Amino acid sequence: MVRRMPAERLREHTVPVAAARRRRLRADQARQLADLLRHQILAARFPRGVLPLEDRIGADYRVSRNTVRQALDLLRAEGLVERQPGVGTVVVCEKYPHALDRLQGLAETLHEHGPVTNEVRTAGPVPAPAPVAGRLGVPEHSDVLYIERLRRLGGLPLSLDLTYVPMDVGAGLLDCDLENTDVFRLLETLTGQPLGHADITLEAVNADAHSAAVLQAPRGAALMMLDRLTHLSDGRPVDLEFIRFRGDRITMSGLLHRTA
Amino acid sequence: MVRRMPAERLREHTVPVAAARRRRLRADQARQLADLLRHQILAARFPRGVLPLEDRIGADYRVSRNTVRQALDLLRAEGLVERQPGVGTVVVCEKYPHALDRLQGLAETLHEHGPVTNEVRTAGPVPAPAPVAGRLGVPEHSDVLYIERLRRLGGLPLSLDLTYVPMDVGAGLLDCDLENTDVFRLLETLTGQPLGHADITLEAVNADAHSAAVLQAPRGAALMMLDRLTHLSDGRPVDLEFIRFRGDRITMSGLLHRTA
Numbered sequence: 001m002v003r004r005m006p007a008e009r010l011r012e013h014t015v016p017v018a019a020a021r022r023r024r025l026r027a028d029q030a031r032q033l034a035d036l037l038r039h040q041i042l043a044a045r046f047p048r049g050v051l052p053l054e055d056r057i058g059a060d061y062r063v064s065r066n067t068v069r070q071a072l073d074l075l076r077a078e079g080l081v082e083r084q085p086g087v088g089t090v091v092v093c094e095k096y097p098h099a100l101d102r103l104q105g106l107a108e109t110l111h112e113h114g115p116v117t118n119e120v121r122t123a124g125p126v127p128a129p130a131p132v133a134g135r136l137g138v139p140e141h142s143d144v145l146y147i148e149r150l151r152r153l154g155g156l157p158l159s160l161d162l163t164y165v166p167m168d169v170g171a172g173l174l175d176c177d178l179e180n181t182d183v184f185r186l187l188e189t190l191t192g193q194p195l196g197h198a199d200i201t202l203e204a205v206n207a208d209a210h211s212a213a214v215l216q217a218p219r220g221a222a223l224m225m226l227d228r229l230t231h232l233s234d235g236r237p238v239d240l241e242f243i244r245f246r247g248d249r250i251t252m253s254g255l256l257h258r259t260a
Numbered sequence: 261m262v263r264r265m266p267a268e269r270l271r272e273h274t275v276p277v278a279a280a281r282r283r284r285l286r287a288d289q290a291r292q293l294a295d296l297l298r299h300q301i302l303a304a305r306f307p308r309g310v311l312p313l314e315d316r317i318g319a320d321y322r323v324s325r326n327t328v329r330q331a332l333d334l335l336r337a338e339g340l341v342e343r344q345p346g347v348g349t350v351v352v353c354e355k356y357p358h359a360l361d362r363l364q365g366l367a368e369t370l371h372e373h374g375p376v377t378n379e380v381r382t383a384g385p386v387p388a389p390a391p392v393a394g395r396l397g398v399p400e401h402s403d404v405l406y407i408e409r410l411r412r413l414g415g416l417p418l419s420l421d422l423t424y425v426p427m428d429v430g431a432g433l434l435d436c437d438l439e440n441t442d443v444f445r446l447l448e449t450l451t452g453q454p455l456g457h458a459d460i461t462l463e464a465v466n467a468d469a470h471s472a473a474v475l476q477a478p479r480g481a482a483l484m485m486l487d488r489l490t491h492l493s494d495g496r497p498v499d500l501e502f503i504r505f506r507g508d509r510i511t512m513s514g515l516l517h518r519t520a
Contacts, residue, residue: 027470028381028382028408028470030470031422031468031470031471032406032408032422035422035487035502036389036391036392038487039391039487040391042461045391060389060390061389062387062389074468077466077468078465078466095463097461100360100460100462100514100516101516102516102517102518102519103516103517103518121288122288127322129296129320129321129322130320131296131299131300131305132296146292148288148292162291162292162295194518194519195518196517196518197515197516197517197518198515198516199513199514199515200360200513200514200515200516201302201357201511201512201513202360202462202484202511202512202513203355203484203507203510203511203512204464204465204482204483204484204485204505204507205338205464205482205507206337206338206466206480206481206482206507208291208334208337210287210288210290210291211291220466220480221466222464222465222466222482222483222507223464223482224462224463224464225464227295227298227299233518242295245464247463247464247465247466247482250463251461251462251463252461252462252463253459253460253461253462254360254459254460255457255458255459255460256360256361256362256363256457256458256460257362257363257456257457258362258363258454258455258456258457258493259362259454
């Protein structure tokens with residue numbers, strides 16, 4: 001809870017309160033500026049990845065140099081920029097765009113940015129717990145294939161994926177090249193039909209200690225968590241996934257329409 | 261970086277390494293279980309919001325009691341459940357679903373969950389910086405309306421929204437009830453045409469100290485950050501927003517299709 005000063009105290013402490021208000025205002029302005037610069041950074045709008053000088057940013061955005069510094073501090077804390085001696089503030093962001101418009105596997109959606117490799121941490125049959133069985137439409141405690149993969153782009157961890165597949169399809173996956181191929185592509189090959197649609201839910205969560213260690217991210221790092229139930233084109237649910245993306249390595253972009 | 265033990269040390273320390281491996285395995289199992297329970301929690305599947313007893317969860321999911329405890333610890337750390345003496349583990353989640361399928365204002369999409377109120381922190385004309393002018397299609401440094409709102413659901417902060425609107429439309433917004441009405445609805449009334457589409461980008465970020473204080477969330481809390489450029493049905497960009505949602509209060513759900 002933000003604590004509020006009672007009115008009497010406010011009157012007694014005009015000077016500190018006015019100072020606090022100035023600080024608040026600068027923090028608000030810094031956030032506002034940081035959001036604008038963040039968009040430019042993600043859209044790769046700065047030539048050679050070098051931001052303009054602080055004075056220039058201040059003039060362009062009509063804010064004080066202190067506000068510019070505070071905004072750059074925010075972007076630095078997020079790992080989007082770094083200060084390099086003799087060069088200035090440079091973009092160091094390794095954030096990649098994941099399409100929200102179309103159902104695509106990671107290697108498909110990121111193919112321009114390099115190959116996705118998968119470290120298979122676990123792959124084998126498990127008895128389906130009730131919520132998995134229910135969502136995949138298989139009998140409770142019947143075997144389903146469980147796969148756990150740490151996925152990397154450019155060698156760096158991108159996401160930790162927990163996947164459940166009905167055993168009649170899943171058995172075939174065990175003979176496939178899970179290290180180098182999206183499960184989506186393999187499912188289409190194995191079933192001989194394209195995927196149809198997926199129900200997705202996205203959340204922002206703080207990484208627990210163990211997930212952070214696996215993803216080589218700081219404890220508490222913001223993660224983009226994706227719960228996704230994917231169906232074949234005939235409507236059959238075929239792939240239930242729980243995916244933790246490193247928040248500093250992924251953006252999700254799409255197009256929304258006002259009418260359905 | 262996760263530190264790896266060199267091979268020599270691995271051989272010398274078989275017992276601690278085996279213990280570490282057991283811990284890793286339990287942590288992996290706990291995450292796996294937590295993800296399944298998390299879905300049940302968000303879908304409000306537990307009668308009266310009370311989770312089954314630990315032994316029962318262990319039997320249902322075929323894991324040890326220690327794994328169940330560790331999974332519940334993960335959910336507790338996220339603020340999804342609490343342990344209540346004499347009752348057990350209860351759902352305390354105040355997470356609401358925001359539709360990703362249709363372009364909707366916050367009050368529209370959450371109307372079943374209660375009224376959204378808006379604390380207008382700032383509202384007035386500002387000279388449009390280049391990236392705002394470019395995206396809204398107005399001359400650089402011409403005035404645009406800037407609005408900053410802290411949005412609440414059920415009295416609790418849900419999001420901090422920074423909004424830019426071209427001045428010809430924005431001037432009318434200043435006379436409207438911004439406290440109780442979505443900007444989307446007001447824009448449709450003022451322009452006499454429905455909204456068309458929006459380009460969105462979602463990110464998971466850690467809250468900086470000041471944003472955390474405004475949102476009454478812990479410093480570093482995971483936020484869902486939304487960059488959204490909304491167009492009228494005639495295609496004109498009319499509303500540029502930078503929105504920080506508290507990660508513990510919002511989920512984003514939608515449907516993806518394999519073919520466009």
